[in-house]
Amino acid sequence: MKRSSVVIMAPESPVFFPPFSPTSVKTPSSSPRSTPPKLSMVAYPPRKPKETILVPDSDTVLKRKRPPMLDLTSTPTIASWCGTTSAKTPEKGTEVEEAEKDGYYSVYCKRGRRGPMEDRYFAAVDDRKKAFFGVFDGHGGSKAAEFAALNLGSNIEAAMAAARSGGYSVERAIRDGYIKTDEDFLKEGSRGGACCVTALISDGELTVSNAGDCRAVISRGGAAEALTTDHNPSQANELKRIEALGGYVDCCNGVWRIQGTLAVSRGIGDRYLKEWVIAEPETRTLRIKPEFEFLILASDGLWDKVTNQEAVDVVRSYCVGVENPKTLSACKKLAELSSKRGCLDDISLIIIQLQNFVA
Secondary structure (H helix, E strand, O other): OOEEEEEEOOOOEOOOOOOOOOOOOOOOOOOOOOOOOOOOOOOOOOOOOOEEEOOOOOOOEEEOOOOOOOOOOOOOOOOHHHOOOOEEOOOOOOOEEEEEEOOOEEEEEEOOOOOOOOEEEEEEEEOOOOEEEEEEEEEOOOHHHHHHHHHHHHHHHHHHHHHHHHOOOHHHHHHHHHHHHHHHHHHHOOOOEEEEEEEEEEOOEEEEEEEOOOEEEEEEOOEEEEOOOOOOOOOHHHHHHHHHOOOOEEEEOOEEEEOOOEOOOEOEEOHHHOOOOEOOOEEEEEEOOOOEEEEEEEOHHHHOOOOHHHHHHHHHHHHOOOOOOOHHHHHHHHHHHHHHOOOOOOEEEEEEEHHHHOO
C-alpha cells in the first residue's frame, strides 16, 4: 500500500502576556498571542547529592557534581501511520514552507514578524483514500507543535484500532489520541504548548477535531461553515470550567487570558497551566456529500484577520468551476490577505479537496 505523507516544521509565536516588559511587542486586540514573560518557571533536573572528595595534605573538601543536561533533542518514535513520513525543519530565517499532493491538498506556512516559526503541520493520504491532516500552532516555543505533528496521527491510529476491537466510537478514539499525545509531551519536560486542528478521512466520512483556536471551515456549495469552536477563556463554558477548578481569567490589553497569561483554554502541553488548559478536543463527524467542496484547516494567524466566508470565497475563485484548480495559489492568497491586514503571527493552512474522498 502506497502512502504519501509529509510533516513540515513550520516557525515560535509568543503567547504569554508580559506584564512588566516595556520593550515587548504589542499584540493587536484581535490576536491571542503576545510576547512571553522574561520570568518563567523552568524544570531543572534534581541535583545529585554532595560527594566527599579527600585532597592530600588538606582538610576534607566538599564538591558538587554538575547536574546532567536536559536532553530536549531526542526525536519521538514514529508509529506505523507515519512510517513513511519525512520531517523537515526550516533553516534559520526561512519565510515560507509549502507542499501539495495534486488533486488532494495543498499546504502553505508563512512565518510571522515576531520571531522564529512555531507552527507545524501533518498531511498524509494513502491509496485507499484514507487521510489525516493537522495544523499545530505552537506557543512558548515550537516543541509542543513539533511533538504533536510527529505523534498525534500515530496515537489516533492506535486508538482507532482499539476502538474497532473494543466497540467504542471514533470520537472517543480521537479523544484518547489527543490525551495520550498531551501526556507523553508532558513527560518530556519541555515548555510551551500547541493548539491543534485535525481532519481524519476514512470510508467517505470526515471527522474534524480541535483543541485551542485553530479552526476548520468547510465550503458547502459556496457557503462557509465552521466545523470547530475556538477555545478561548472568554467563552462561557470555558470560563465556568476554569473557575470551577480554582483558576481565574483576566482581560489584559483587550485579550482574555487564563491566570493573566495564556489566551487559549485547550491544547497540548502548557504544563504550568495544565490544571486549567485541557487537551480534550471537540469532535464532529460528517458524511462527505457532493456539495462539500473543500475544507480549510488553519491557525489563528489566518482567522484573526480573515472571516470564514471571505476565506471560502477566495478559495472558490481558484478551485471551483475552473479547469485546473490551484489550491496552493489559494493558500498563498489567503496568507497574503491576512498579512496585508496586519497579522504579525505565523500563518499556516491546509486546503483539502473533498470531492476526491466522496465514497
